[in-house]
Amino acid sequence: MGFEVKERDLLGRIGRLETKSGTIETPILLPVINPAKMTVEPKEMMERFGCKAVITNAYIVKKNLGDEAAERGIHSILDFPMVIMTDSGAYQILLYGRVETDPEEIILYQEEIGSDIATILDVPTGWRVTEEHARYTVEETIRRAEALKEIKRREDILWVGPVQGGQHLELVAYSARRMGSLPFQIHALGSPTPVMERYLFDVLVDMVMAAKGNLPPDRPLHLFGAGHPFMFALIVALGCDLFDSAAYSLYARSDRYMTERGTIRLAKLDYLPCSCPVCSKRSPKDLSEMPKSERERELSLHNLYVCFSEMRRIKQAILEGRLWEHLEVRAHSHPSLLQAVRHLKRYSEHLVRHSPVTKRSGLFFYGDLSLIRPEVVRHRMRLLERYSPPEGARILVLLPEFWMNPPRRSRRHEVLARSVREELGEEAVWSLHICLYGVPFGVIPLEIREVYPLSQYEVALPPDLETETYAVERIVEYIERMKYEGVIAVWEDCGFGRRVAEACNGLCASLGIPFKGFQTTRGLTKGLVKSVVSALASFKKG
Ligand SMILES: [Zn+2]
Known part of the structure; x- marks a missing residue:
């Protein structure tokens, strides 16, 4: 029995967890089953939603069914042949x-009732203790x-x-280290009810x-009491399996209707924004x-449809x-x-370390929130820690990144290089x-442009102020570090380009090296090349 990770993104992962009642794919949602009151039977969940695992409370089972x-x-009590996890009464x-x-x-x-995944009787920390x-x-x-x-x-x-440890983070870290040194197959984190109820x-x-x-990163992590589908993306992204x-079922009991974006009281709905069989x-x-x-059963079914989809x-x-x-949408x-x-900004370096370096699809950059994403942070770290310009490169020429992007894919830099060769010689x-320079990455040296995702991203323009500021800061940071003997910048738009210049x-001026900036309205014209x-x-003479 083991846990095998197949795919990753952020700290989230698709994995396979083997148990004695079958293999389940993670991340997985386990509906809580109250054996004394099942609005939807586990077997029906399996048939309708392909649900392969449920959780019930061993303490309550023991009290009621002994x-x-x-x-x-x-498995016979719940009439469910697949994976059954049991909690132990800590919540009680x-x-x-x-x-x-x-x-x-x-x-x-x-052990007697034959749980597939079982929990020791832990002592929950609780809230405000x-x-x-x-x-x-x-x-x-x-x-x-x-x-x-x-x-x-x-x-x-x-x-x-x-x-355990609640909101005492050093204790959580200590608890995790100690528990991680023991031979458990799975770990769990208790999320105190107030954290969920108050949306903290x-x-x-x-x-x-x-x-x-x-x-230990190779063990799956369970989050107790995860609640609402609108936060599933967040907890998966954090690495909860x-x-x-x-x-x-609790929501259904009080006539609350789940959507991927939140919960609505049934009485406030004029339309049902869902096309599940119930709605x-x-x-x-x-x-x-x-x-x-x-109604409670129908609402439970609808809520489950929303959760599973x-x-x-x-x-x-x-x-x-x-x-x-x-995650940004949610x-x-x-x-x-x-x-x-x-x-998550606070954890961006951790996200970089554990997120995949290349991906199948290009990146969509919507605005300042995307500045936290690992691909953006990784580019900065790479430039600062591992990059140096080609040997002999002394003058930095910054061209707008959008010049090189489809549908305006061009070889303008080659035109410039040819003119320099003709006028000033090979050296x-x-x-x-x-x-190239642009948002959000700041500086993109031409020779690493094919590295993911530097030529596979799309960005909403014009950028918001925070994104613009971030990119300008990256450009400044880059020039400060790379020890060029002069800088030339070309800009075409009046907003971001002017700020860069x-x-x-x-x-x-503060570094004591020459700078020349050129604004153009029609790309790299002959006149501009000449300038x-x-x-x-003039840099050479200086
Ligand atoms: Zn529905």
């Missing part, structure tokens, strides 16, 4: 302060985790090692990243007039290398989500370093 479940097995500890079982008993009970209490929950959970190997009798169950998704980002950065949600043949009025129990969309985005684009569902995605050509002018050549000649 020996019967032990004799028949959980949070709710009631204690549970009527102990760590050893609940481990053995999960002192650091002292948080530390106690972490240490006690580790103690219980260490005891597992002496207690368990079966070898065919995947055990989950929960990471930026806090969630910190918690997941603190855990993720300190756990499994997550559970009871929201489909395609009904109006909100039809649903409202149904008996309560029937969002999961498929996310997986397709990973395959296409467009998880960031999808980020605009709610200000809190946007805030969380902006918060002058070698001393030139022609680079002004920034270069100021920088060169550039004479500027070069």
